Amino acid sequence: xxxxxxxxxxxxxxxxxxxxxxxxxxxxxxxxxxxxxxxxxxxxxxxxxxxxxxxxxxxxxxxxxxxxxxxxxxxxxxxxxxxxxxxxxxxxxxxxxxxxxxxxxxxxxxxxxxxxxxxxxxxxxxxxxxxxxxxxxxxxxxxxxxxxxxxxxxxxxxxxxxxxxxxxxxxxxxxxxxxxxxxxxxxxxxxxxxxxxxxxxxxxxxxxxxxxxxxxxxxxxxxxxxxxxxxxxxxxxxxxxxxxxxxxxxxxxxxxxxxxxxxxxxxxxxxxxxxxxxxxxxxxxxxxxxxxxxxxxxxxxxxxxxxxxxxxxxxxxxxxxxxxxxxxxxxxxxxxxxxxxxxxxxxxxxxxxxxxxxxxxxxxxxxxxxxxxxxx
RNA sequence: UUAACCUACUGUUACC
Numbered sequence: 001x002x003x004x005x006x007x008x009x010x011x012x013x014x015x016x017x018x019x020x021x022x023x024x025x026x027x028x029x030x031x032x033x034x035x036x037x038x039x040x041x042x043x044x045x046x047x048x049x050x051x052x053x054x055x056x057x058x059x060x061x062x063x064x065x066x067x068x069x070x071x072x073x074x075x076x077x078x079x080x081x082x083x084x085x086x087x088x089x090x091x092x093x094x095x096x097x098x099x100x101x102x103x104x105x106x107x108x109x110x111x112x113x114x115x116x117x118x119x120x121x122x123x124x125x126x127x128x129x130x131x132x133x134x135x136x137x138x139x140x141x142x143x144x145x146x147x148x149x150x151x152x153x154x155x156x157x158x159x160x161x162x163x164x165x166x167x168x169x170x171x172x173x174x175x176x177x178x179x180x181x182x183x184x185x186x187x188x189x190x191x192x193x194x195x196x197x198x199x200x201x202x203x204x205x206x207x208x209x210x211x212x213x214x215x216x217x218x219x220x221x222x223x224x225x226x227x228x229x230x231x232x233x234x235x236x237x238x239x240x241x242x243x244x245x246x247x248x249x250x251x252x253x254x255x256x257x258x259x260x261x262x263x264x265x266x267x268x269x270x271x272x273x274x275x276x277x278x279x280x281x282x283x284x285x286x287x288x289x290x291x292x293x294x295x296x297x298x299x300x301x302x303x304x305x306x307x308x309x310x311x312x313x314x315x316x317x318x319x320x321x322x323x324x325x326x327x328x329x330x331x332x333x334x335x336x337x338x339x340x341x342x343x344x345x346x347x348x349x350x351x352x353x354x355x356x357x358x359x360x361x362x363x364x365x366x367x368x369x370x371x372x373x374x375x376x
Numbered sequence: 377u378u379a380a381c382c383u384a385c386u387g388u389u390a391c392c
Contacts, residue, residue: 005381040382071383078384102384109385133385140386164386171387192387199387226388233389257389264390288390295391319391347392354392376392 001032008041012048014281020049024058040068047076050312052085071099078107081343098124102131109138129157136162140169164192171200191217195224202231222252229255233262257285264293284310288317295324319347326355331364346376 004027011020024042032038039062046055055076059069070093077086090096090104101124108117121127121135132155139148148169155162163186170178179200183193194217201210214220214228225248232241241262245255256279263272276282276290287310294303307313307321318341325334334355341348349372357365369375 002381009382037382044383068383073383075383097383099384104384106384128385130385135385137385159385161386168386190386195387221388223388228388230388252388254389259389261389283390285390290390292391314390316391321391323391345392350392 001035001038004030004032004038005041008038008045012041012045015049015283017046017049017051017054020045020051021054024054034063036062036064036066036069039063040066040072043069043072043076047072047079050080052077052080052082067093067095067097067100070094071097071103074100074103074107078103078110081111083107083111083113098126098128098131101125102128102134105131106134106137109134112142114138127156129159129162132157133159133161133165136165140165141172143169143172145169145173160186160188160190160193163187164190164196167193167196167200171196171203174200174204176200176204176206191219191221191224194218195227198224198227198231202227202234205235207231207235207237222248222250222255226252226254226258229258229262233258233265236266238262238266238268253279253281253283253286256280257283257289260286260289264289269293269297284312284314284317287311288314288320291317292320292324295320295327298328300324300328300330315341315343315345315348319345319351322348322351322355326351326358329359331355331359331361346372346374349373349375 007023011023027033027038027042039058042058043055046058055073059065059073062069070089074086074089077089086104086107090100093100105117105120108120117135117138124131136148136151139151148166152162152166163182167179167182170182183197194213197213198210201213210228210231214224217224225244229241229244232244242259245251245259248255256275260272260275263275272293273290276286279286287306291303291306294306303324307317310317318337321337322334325337334352338348338352353365353368356368
């Protein structure tokens with residue numbers, strides 16, 4: 001049973017739906033097909049693979065779901081952006097614990113529904129550090145620095161995550177001094193703290209200090225290595241980035257994507273493509289990167305071809321194509337792509353608007369502008 | 377084995 005469990009967990013991490021279904025079938029054939037623990041892991045696995053449909057089917061077919069099952073289903077919807085389904089699950093579940101409350105709170109927070117989030121927060125019967133951090137994250141990661149500070153100062157319990165969130169808010173604002181002040185003030189540092197330091201120096205152009213922070217941090221993981229690689233790449237030091245890539249103990253999919261992006265952004269399409277083809281498991285980032293790369297080089301046909309071949313697409317991949325059509329003066333094509341999208345965000349709307357505006361289609365542009373749900 | 381395992385919060389890459 002433990003081996004099945006770890007199989008289900010690892011499948012959730014690698015997010016491959018067809019493999020996930022095979023493992024599910026294997027569990028169904030065995031004697032543990034009615035085991036609730038495994039049943040819960042199956043729901044979770046599907047959620048992590050991006051299939052809320054399979055997650056909810058697994059939930060429906062399980063015998064006697066427990067509170068874990070409900071919470072996992074709720075989280076599966078929330079993590080895939082299906083906020084109203086998540087809310088429906090929340091409202092229909094028999095009992096709530098602090099995890100359920102925090103999960104729905106986080107769902108609203110991460111979908112920029114701060115008003116709803118606040119209502120939930122006030123309705124909650126109890127709070128712990130996770131719920132406080134969840135609300136803090138909503139402010140800290142969306143550029144609401146002042147509100148973050150106020151919340152942070154009034155939080156009854158803070159842990160290293162809370163401090164890291166405040167760091168992150170200031171990293172995003174580019175406040176190096178404030179980041180360093182917080183760094184010295186906080187009671188503990190962890191690997192996330194240190195990676196934020198590497199980042200804040202990188203984004204403010206202090207590459208040397210970024211490297212120094214990387215060198216003195218007590219431990220490094222793939223996030224920190226990838227961060228430093230990105231820092232070098234974004235300052236034009238591609239070969240240094242490649243050295244780090246070769247030097248790091250393990251290349252994950254992000255490391256590969258950083259290198260693909262590094263080559264492309266520094267004008268070496270050939271190496272970008274070669275790296276893409278060599279990478280063991282490309283994901284939606286890798287694909288979108290090379291689609292965008294071809295599009296930005298004016299090779300729309302290849303971009304289109306690759307786009308249709310993508311194993312999975314998301315909003316960003318569609319946005320890249322819309323932008324490409326717009327820049328090539330093909331607003332009709334942009335519109336066609338736009339209408340194919342299952343979901344859209346403000347970037348999608350702006351890209352469509354741009355496509356028409358650039359060609360001087362004043363009326364269409366205006367029409368689009370007036371129907372953008374959340375213009376910026 | 378009135379035990380254990382599964383669920384909620386922070387850092388890296390693609391479109392703008």
